[in-house]
Amino acid sequence: MTLQVTRSNHLIDLTTGHPDPDLLPVDLFRSLSLERQNLAYGQQAGSDLFRQTLSEWLTEDYGQPVNADELLVTNGASNALDMICSLLSQPGATVLVEDPCYFIALKLFKARGFNVVALPMDNEGIELQALEQAIEQYNPAFIYTIPCFHNPTGITQPHRRRQALVKLAAEKQCVLVADEVYQSLYFDQKPPAPLASYDRNAPVLSIGSFSKILAPGMRLGWIQGSGELLHRLTNSALLFSGGGLAPVTSALVGALLARGEFQSNLTHLRQTYAARSEALYDGLVSTFGDQIQLKKPDGGYFLWVSFVDGRDVASKRDQARALGVNYLPGNLCSASGQFRSSMRLCFAWYPQPQLITACDRLGLVFS
Template structure:
């Protein structure tokens, strides 16, 4: 049995609530090769305290990689190495907000974000999400009412809904930020995990406005244990982040880990690994969706994902009361109420396809179907 805040694995239960890859998917051999490459260089700088903005050579390699992936120029001087997206979100709250400020978040959204915002004394206001992403019409009224400091969005393959914000709404959101003086905090951890169709334009395209911060993470495209990610923003915004007391005291985040990831980029290993992840998640998402199709006669509904980790399913009954029965039946999911500070989404369940292989995903859905039959 393994239990952390992110993971709860119990023998005999197929846990479709888990939101990360399994151990055997992690790049052990690739990281071993990267470590050999970095240590063989004979330069011990990556074992010393690091620059506040992060390893400059990694920032250069990463910006070049993102330029290729995003289809527009990403500059190293607008790239800051973070300790992952959670740390980046916390850092942005610490340096760009004051207690009592308002943050507008999507409903539903990533549930661990609530604790980070509350830790900084922020007032959380929610905006609805539809099949096209964050409802910008509703947001405009909320901005006029609450004068937010931040708008937090997961604009691509959203956690948990899987929806992607349209280009027109992205442009409107950026204009709203410029007109009203708030920051768009774009959590884009699934941007590089689009496996059907072309990915949308990253919010990194708008960092020159000074009102946009695009957050990325190696946790999703490499390994959660790397605890590294990046922030793309205008130079003056990043300079504010670099003056954080913990950053000044401890230096840039994980120079050792940064050195290994830099080697993976220099060796061409990271792009190959990410391509493999997309193929794996394409197969697994299809297997989960195909299995869920068989539950439609029971009242289950969902949209097929084009990327990310999750399917956001509508159940014929409330999800949270169903969970104890599901655990008895050997399957687990995340109930929809978890993803809203107001416990909306009662008939929704988030199902993850990143952790299990296809046969286990299908078995998990079969068990869910039996549970729904018993709950009738």
């Protein structure tokens, strides 16, 4: 199998936030077929049939109503974020982010010439007082947040924090962009609803994707929103000229949603990743004990590990690779260059035995 990133026989690479290739459900797609209209230019917002099917599944999964006309189909989450950046900001604009933050989003913002301002987090997500002050100071183009199973920290914003965050965005009329690709990848308890579900009159856009919950090669995602913001995105020059995105892949995934096969596969993924997260968590605790701080994952892909003595994790990466293990240093997830004593570890790409071996190798690195 040829992949964008291949697994080495010698290196257990815990930096890679990809689904395990062995979990990609190719058999689900073998019996699917297309209609002629799926090969034509799509509707600007995406296929009406697919958006209706998607809205019904999201309503069930979120426990909150999601209407089809609140959805815009995209070529995955990265494409959605790039479209939002094109719509909302120009080089030199300020974007407010959490610290730490998803490192590829930081790269995107910096590549576009944005002024990226990092704001502190507490154990419930982005700090509201710091956010309010930053809105007043910078008049940002938008706020970027990851409310659910945060990448990299694993934090999930509780209902009260989400409610307050959306209220602040509405009061300040500051666009809030919520990257919610892990929303449906919970292990036990369902998280609160996405931010776009809280107040249809607030300037909020929630990004979803099938990359983590089905297959990244589908390049299929969506933006949930309402009002003028979603209207502007739907009527962008890109979609007006070329039609809606992903008509073929949305037709295939829509069939899986309608037949219930997608949900069965997602249930399997939740169980698999829950077991892997527990294996990695237990292995780290066994290896390092009270030398580290970490939170047991409730969903998503990642563990965030911090050494309590403040040691420089980033400086040990070459040694770690030489010993057959790799990790993402925390400072690479920070617009301010902080968190050098932390690291992000992905548990999705490897089965339990390799994750346990990785813990042993990390123990040698940081002994």
